[in-house]
Amino acid sequence: xxxxxxxxxxxxxxxxxxxxxxxxxxxxxxxxxxxxxxxxxxxxxxxxxxxxxxxxxxxxxxxxxxxxxxxxxxxxxxxxxxxxxxxxxxxxxxxxxxxxxxxxxxxxxxxxxxxxxxxxxxxxxxxxxxxxxxxxxxxxxxxxxxx
Amino acid sequence: xxxxxxxxxxxxxxxxxxxxxxxxxxxxxxxxxxxxxxxxxxxxxxxxxxxxxxxxxxxxxxxxxxxxxxxxxxxxxxxxxxxxxxxxxxxxxxxxxxxxxxxxxxxxxxxxxxxxxxxxxxxxxxxxxxxxxxxxxxxxxxxxxxxxxxxxxxxxxxxxxxxxxxxxxxxxxxxxxxxxxxxxxxxxxxxxxxxxxxxxxxxxxxxxxxxxxxxxxxxxxxxxxxxxxxxxxxxxxxxxxxxxxxxx
Numbered sequence: 001x002x003x004x005x006x007x008x009x010x011x012x013x014x015x016x017x018x019x020x021x022x023x024x025x026x027x028x029x030x031x032x033x034x035x036x037x038x039x040x041x042x043x044x045x046x047x048x049x050x051x052x053x054x055x056x057x058x059x060x061x062x063x064x065x066x067x068x069x070x071x072x073x074x075x076x077x078x079x080x081x082x083x084x085x086x087x088x089x090x091x092x093x094x095x096x097x098x099x100x101x102x103x104x105x106x107x108x109x110x111x112x113x114x115x116x117x118x119x120x121x122x123x124x125x126x127x128x129x130x131x132x133x134x135x136x137x138x139x140x141x142x143x144x145x146x147x
Numbered sequence: 148x149x150x151x152x153x154x155x156x157x158x159x160x161x162x163x164x165x166x167x168x169x170x171x172x173x174x175x176x177x178x179x180x181x182x183x184x185x186x187x188x189x190x191x192x193x194x195x196x197x198x199x200x201x202x203x204x205x206x207x208x209x210x211x212x213x214x215x216x217x218x219x220x221x222x223x224x225x226x227x228x229x230x231x232x233x234x235x236x237x238x239x240x241x242x243x244x245x246x247x248x249x250x251x252x253x254x255x256x257x258x259x260x261x262x263x264x265x266x267x268x269x270x271x272x273x274x275x276x277x278x279x280x281x282x283x284x285x286x287x288x289x290x291x292x293x294x295x296x297x298x299x300x301x302x303x304x305x306x307x308x309x310x311x312x313x314x315x316x317x318x319x320x321x322x323x324x325x326x327x328x329x330x331x332x333x334x335x336x337x338x339x340x341x342x343x344x345x346x347x348x349x350x351x352x353x354x355x356x357x358x359x360x361x362x363x364x365x366x367x368x369x370x371x372x373x374x375x376x377x378x379x380x381x382x383x384x385x386x387x388x389x390x391x392x393x394x395x
Contacts (some may be wrong), residue, residue, distance in 0.1 A: 022379060024237050033155075046234075057381070058237035063204035063211065066231045070154075079155045083234050089379055090238045098236040101202050104191060105156035108236070130190060 001136040003082070003107050003123045004039040006143045014118035016045050017086030017111040024048060026059040026085035028069040029109065030078045038081050038107065039141070044069050058097075059085050082107030082123070089114055092122045094133045102126040107136055149222040151177050152229045157192075161185040169228065174205055175218035177228050192230070204231045243310035245391065246303045247294065251287035252356040255322070259349045263342060268333040271345050275326030282320040285312070310392050311380040318355075318363020322348050365389025 005013075016025050027045035031038060046061040046069070061083075073080050083106055092112040094102070102108060104126045111121040124133040149169045153161050161167070167184060169177040182189045192203055205212045205220075206229040212220040222228060255274055262270035274288075281288025297303040329344030355361045368388035371378040382388040 022374075026234070026236070059235060061234040063206065063231035063233050066234060067206065067209065067229070070231075081155070083236075085236055087238050095236070095238055097238075101233075101235040103154075103156040103202070103232055105159050 001125060001134065002037045002139055003109075003136050004037070004139045004141045006041075007140050008143055009040055009043060010121060010138075010140065012043055013084050013109060013121060014111060016043070016084070017088075017113045017118045018116060020048070020086060020088075021113050021116045022088045024057065024059040024086050024088060026061060026083065028061075028066075028080050029082040029084055029107065030069070030073045030076065031081045033079055033081050040081060040107075041078060042076065043084065044072060080106075082109060084109035084111065084121075086111045086113045086118070092120055094124050099126065099130070099133060102130075102133075104128060104130070108133070109138075148224050149177065149226040149228055151181055152227060153181075153188075154230050154232060156232070157188055157230070160187040160191060169222060172222055173218070174207065174212050174220045174222060174228060177222060178205075178218075202232045202235065204233055205229070206231050241310070241312055242307050243312050243315065244305050244307045245310075246298070246306040247287050247290045248315060249306075249356055250293035250297060250303065251281070251289045251319070252352040254289035254292065255352045256349050256356065259326070259345050259352075263345065268330060268341070271326065271333065271341075272330035274348075275323050275330050278319050278323035278326060282316055282323055285316055287315075288319065288323075308392055310383060313380050314364035314367035314389075315361065317367045317378075318351075318361050321363045321366070322351065359391035361389050361391075 016027060019025065025045070026048060027043050029040045030042040030044060031040040046065045048059045049062050050058045050060045069080050087110055090112060092110040094108060094110065098108065106125070108124045108126070109121050110124065112119045121138065123136040123138050125136050126133055151167045151169050153165055153167065158165055162185065164185070167181055169180055171177050171180055178192070182192065192200060194200055207215060207220055207222065207226055212218070255278065258270055258274045262268070262274065277288035279288075281290065287293075293303060298305060325344050326348045329341045329348070332341030332344065351362045365388050367378055367380075368382045371381050383392040386392040
């Protein structure tokens with residue numbers, strides 16, 4: 001399992017988590033999947049649809065936004081390959097809640113944002129039996145910017 | 148014949164298929180056909196109890212079936228049924244044992260009342276000191292009575308709920324400061340003002356013990372809403388700031 005990202009795209013994900021701080025920020029990662037390896041090429045930030053009081057420890061993206069992401073992916077010849085979200089002032093490991101709501105196959109990128117500064121992003125995949133997450137290595141590659 | 152579109156993350160459990168032709172004329176029947184054709188999909192769409200998982204949303208031609216007729220929404224030839232997951236996640240709340248908090252409140256109230264009745268300023272000071280030490284150790288000051296005796300002996304059952312510990316710590320710290328200020332006033336002979344402060348602590352602890360309202364936590368959450376640095380936790384979803392969160 002490997003997720004390839006350009007440094008530029010990772011910087012965009014970090015910037016999104018920092019902008020959302022102290023709330024959780026989230027969005028879609030679009031790209032191409034090829035067997036067990038995949039490459040992210042584009043992010044689509046999403047609105048956090050949770051009520052105000054919960055946004056520091058929850059994010060939720062409506063199915064309508066998911067539909068938009070799928071449509072954008074189709075139009076660009078890509079797939080939605082994962083979801084990124086931030087954990088403000090918390091480690092970048094999936095919580096039990098993350099697991100309950102997770103889908104298999106997607107890459108779940110979690111960025112820990114400490115005191116407003118994005119520290120590190122790790123990527124996780126849900127196991128087939130939904131029991132646990134496994135970490136997926138992130139490889140930084142040359143720019144893959146879509147035109 | 149309608150078409151069911153399988154979302155990308157679930158295609159691996161459908162032999163790579165991105166769609167399925169549906170004979171059924173209802174959404175519920177379409178799902179039956181899907182899991183019959185691809186049984187490996189079932190655990191990702193349905194809970195063990197047979198209900199649809201919370202994140203599964205079904206759209207017929209871009210309309211959520213929840214706004215139509217739910218599982219009974221009719222499907223006609225040419226319709227597209229899409230499975231669109233809602234995406235959610237986030238950090239879990241920590242666990243707070245409210246039985247330990249209540250034990251602490253009982254001791255604060257009981258010992259402070261005894262101090263007042265016996266006119267024992269030192270006892271009021273002792274309560275304030277216990278709260279201060281507890282705050283520094285990130286524990287309820289009299290929590291050791293619960294941990295060391297009441298819980299192991301089964302006299303009190305744990306009451307662990309998802310909650311933020313920081314506001315409770317802040318509340319206790321605030322109580323410690325007020326209580327010790329009262330003690331200092333008693334020492335310098337300002338008896339009325341001193342006992343008034345200690346009664347404030349008794350009142351707020353009682354409000355928490357008997358009505359589940361933690362005034363210090365409410366202040367913490369208000370400071371959080373005002374984005375005061377250091378007050379990083381917001382009130383748990385669905386609960387009034389300061390009121391005991393519902394067990395879930």
